[in-house]
Amino acid sequence: MNIIDQQVKALIHKELDRQRRGIELIASENFASYQVVTSMGSWLTNKYAEGYPGKRYYGGCEVVDEIESLAIERLCKLFGADFANVQPHSGAQANMAVQLSILKPGDTLLGLDLAHGGHLSHGSPVNMSGKYYTVVSYGLDSEGRVDLNQVRELALKHKPKLIICGASAYSRDWDYQTFRSIADEIDATLLADIAHPAGLIVSKQLNNPIPHCHIITSTTHKTLRGPRGGIIVMGKDFPNRIGKKDKKGNTIPMSNLLNSAVFPGIQGGPLEHIIASKAIAFGEALDPSFTIYSKQVIQNAAFLSQSLVTQGLRIVSGGTDNHLMLVDLQSKNITGKEAENLLIKADITTNKNMIPNDPQPANTTSGIRLGTAAMTSRGFKETDFAKVSEWITRLIERRNDESFIHSVKLEINEYMRKFPLYPEVES
Numbered sequence: 001m002n003i004i005d006q007q008v009k010a011l012i013h014k015e016l017d018r019q020r021r022g023i024e025l026i027a028s029e030n031f032a033s034y035q036v037v038t039s040m041g042s043w044l045t046n047k048y049a050e051g052y053p054g055k056r057y058y059g060g061c062e063v064v065d066e067i068e069s070l071a072i073e074r075l076c077k078l079f080g081a082d083f084a085n086v087q088p089h090s091g092a093q094a095n096m097a098v099q100l101s102i103l104k105p106g107d108t109l110l111g112l113d114l115a116h117g118g119h120l121s122h123g124s125p126v127n128m129s130g131k132y133y134t135v136v137s138y139g140l141d142s143e144g145r146v147d148l149n150q151v152r153e154l155a156l157k158h159k160p161k162l163i164i165c166g167a168s169a170y171s172r173d174w175d176y177q178t179f180r181s182i183a184d185e186i187d188a189t190l191l192a193d194i195a196h197p198a199g200l201i202v203s204k205q206l207n208n209p210i211p212h213c214h215i216i217t218s219t220t221h222k223t224l225r226g227p228r229g230g231i232i233v234m235g236k237d238f239p240n241r242i243g244k245k246d247k248k249g250n251t252i253p254m255s256n257l258l259n260s261a262v263f264p265g266i267q268g269g270p271l272e273h274i275i276a277s278k279a280i281a282f283g284e285a286l287d288p289s290f291t292i293y294s295k296q297v298i299q300n301a302a303f304l305s306q307s308l309v310t311q312g313l314r315i316v317s318g319g320t321d322n323h324l325m326l327v328d329l330q331s332k333n334i335t336g337k338e339a340e341n342l343l344i345k346a347d348i349t350t351n352k353n354m355i356p357n358d359p360q361p362a363n364t365t366s367g368i369r370l371g372t373a374a375m376t377s378r379g380f381k382e383t384d385f386a387k388v389s390e391w392i393t394r395l396i397e398r399r400n401d402e403s404f405i406h407s408v409k410l411e412i413n414e415y416m417r418k419f420p421l422y423p424e425v426e427s
């Protein structure tokens with residue numbers, strides 16, 4: 001057992017080098033702190049802890065109980081919430097657990113169309129949510145904003161049991177209050193999936209879904225800057241609204257249904273090493289410095305979006321309220337796929353993304369999605385994003401000039417040396 005795996009170690013360091021030298025604009029990515037990253041690699045991974053703190057199916061859980069309770073306590077404080085489950089392995093698992101707790105196979109859910117910025121787990125036909133439930137989708141209006149009239153029409157017509165607000169590629173804030181009034185008209189449960197803007201919400205830079213939405217799900221690794229994982233939160237617990245009763249005939253609290261849906265519903269043992277790391281990330285998000293970070297993320301996104309517009313690009317919905325934007329590339333005669341492949345040659349990482357009513361198919365697209373959370377963690381301010389905008393637009397203009405592309409790559413690699421990532425680790 002004393003073999004040192006040089007092969008995997010070398011690959012882990014190769015990936016660190018890739019992250020260090022490039023510009024990371026994938027909107028769903030971030031750079032977690034060194035303590036968040038290293039705490040995931042602990043011996044907590046050795047422990048089985050099926051169940052919840054104080055109610056485990058294994059012995060020896062005293063310490064992991066303390067860790068998980070701390071994570072729950074910090075998360076509740078962060079959201080001003082009464083209930084939290086920190087066990088979902090990912091955002092998709094959190095959504096699956098909510099759906100399992102509220103819907104029976106065949107029941108209807110209403111969510112944002114994937115092609116308009118929604119997420120696979122909100123009813124896409126290739127996802128479990130689309131295979132097991134009847135799915136109705138709303139979209140964006142001609143201005144690129146969530147069409148609340150359509151949401152209401154579809155809700156009244158199809159009477160979904162679950163309405164989901166939240167998206168993966170939507171640059172505007174959400175009107176949770178109006179969603180709630182629509183949900184109340186048909187007695188539906190309202191879920192806000194804040195996987196993307198969670199960090200900006202807890203630092204009070206965006207509308208707060210807690211007072212309006214029955215249930216909140218999120219990832220922990222996007223703007224929240226924690227380890228890769230999921231969470232479920234409720235501002236206030238409530239008796240479940242689908243008529244589930246216990247043996248004594250009492251209506252079961254929603255919190256119990258959610259906990260049972262996560263385990264044993266869809267998962268086995270919790271990842272206590274990741275939960276420890278979540279606890280650390282929640283602690284970081286409670287610190288006033290996280291609010292300063294979130295403000296900068298939003299300022300950087302507003303700046304980047306404005307400067308791309310100045311360069312002749314269109315931003316879907318005309319701008320951004322959060323950390324991301326969808327860039328329509330049609331005016332530059334380049335597809336999303338071509339732009340993604342071009343930019344990566346200069347170590348700028350982005351992803352192609354459909355724009356509303358995209359004439360191109362999903363594997364080509366007319367847009368790219370850009371986010372500022374990761375580079376803000378590296379220390380980027382507006383002046384640095386001015387460079388980013390210039391690099392992107394120049395690369396698109398001179399896309400066939402390989403030596404120019406290479407010179408930009410070298411310039412970027414040099415630039416990034418001023419923004420150290422995990423200086424604790426030698427390359």
Ligand SMILES: *Cc1c(COP(=O)(O)O)cnc(C)c1O
Binds near residue numbers: 095167
């Ligand atoms: C990223 C995302 C998820 C899923 O996260 P995973 O951790 O990749 O499963 C869920 N919902 C939305 C809206 C997302 O953007």
